[in-house]
Amino acid sequence: MAQQGDGVRRAPLSRERVLRAGVALADEVGIAAVSMRRLAQELGVVPMALYKHVANKDELLDGMVDVVIGEFEPPDPDLDWKAAVRRRVLSARRAVLRHPWARQAIESRTRRTPAVLGYMDAVAGTFRAGGFSADLTHHVMHALGNRIWGFSPELFDEPRGAESPAPSPEEQQAREAEFAQRYPHVLEIAVAATQGDLSGVGGGCDEQFEFEFALDLLLDGVDRLREQGWTSRAARSAVAPG
Amino acid sequence: MAQQGDGVRRAPLSRERVLRAGVALADEVGIAAVSMRRLAQELGVVPMALYKHVANKDELLDGMVDVVIGEFEPPDPDLDWKAAVRRRVLSARRAVLRHPWARQAIESRTRRTPAVLGYMDAVAGTFRAGGFSADLTHHVMHALGNRIWGFSPELFDEPRGAESPAPSPEEQQAREAEFAQRYPHVLEIAVAATQGDLSGVGGGCDEQFEFEFALDLLLDGVDRLREQGWTSRAARSAVAPG
DNA sequence: ACGCTAGGTGTACGGCGTACACCCGTCAAG
């Protein structure tokens, strides 16, 4: 604990503290604004001090991802495989939504840290326990892809940052008309998504619903394959050209 | 064309030329090594010259993505919807595989450039023409997510960069043993994927097969929904808690 | 009392994106 009391003696750094501060900082200012210097400042410390706890910035980011993964909650072990996977994935989703930078961070890094492997192992184990062959489990993990992490790319999400603030009503209207002509189908599905309310296309889209839609589509699909005793060998030969 | 001949007079820059050079450079050295300075050097020009053709680096990257999208081939218009989507997506995949940095770039930017919108519109239009409601089309687009771009996250891909080069045979074996104990299911599916050849887990995984597996799973799933006259309204109310 | 070590410090380097002032070749108008 070191002698305190002589003014403002700060708690000692540690890898743990550095990573947590990194997560907190990214939550506040976005991942792009997280730099070693900024993080050090936040911790009341000189930049190089961080390097005693993380090897470099890449490892910092990996560690921050691990912190988020640590927030995933394991599901009730009594659930059947489908419910268990669903719960686990939706818990992952909640964690990722709490840390909006995490999606990007998880997508961009491919380091297989113990936390990453542990999570993948848990998901794979759930399929195996549910009667999936290792073969099918493997393909299912691939098919779920990002969805395992609780997110999927948002096709229609808001353009970031401020744009031209007020494009004048008639210009706005002209722009919409051109859009309708050039991208009729995009417009159409945007309308379907918002039930007619077009203020900010994409803003009215229920991401959670979309996510569960796709997740269940995949889970139901693979359930069917499992029931049918699907194997990749059979699939390959069925498809193989004469 | 300006007078040439007096030695090595270079062709004038243009937005087109800048973007193409950016693509070529990224192909060669990876997206991380593409900087305004490096790109300028490649073009035999001072860095600031680029800013006469692209507003900033972000716009450069958006433009480079557009170049890749421009390589996507539209499918034969006589194909039915499923085959048409499949062809279009697999063509997108080929383009993205030609430019390995593109996946990352597409994932990380959310700008809706005309090229992006045009592509989305074409895909959505194919579903609509195939008898999908705008509603279902919307959800299907979401469900396909990244897959529309011809890629999906590679769960198991190689760690990048060189690591500790030779970890000594017995240490290697100890490491594998620990791995097997800690991540049994990951190991199991890795074995299934490589049919027993564990040299470089993940190296032996047939990405193309995985991709088509997931794509067809989704396409067949949504085909079923379409046949059943699925609507999101019905789905929501069927699931809504009493 | 002594030296080891873990951990925080200070300085410095090379690279980045890009703001801003400049300059020069081309070409239309006078």
Add this chain to the structure above:
DNA sequence: CTTGACGGGTGTACGCCGTACACCTAGCGT
């Protein structure tokens, strides 16, 4: 033929970044 505007390449400079390397110091086991 002169002129002046303008599109596009140049040069300099600023403030950020990650991090190598040498250093210092407090606390501890001996």
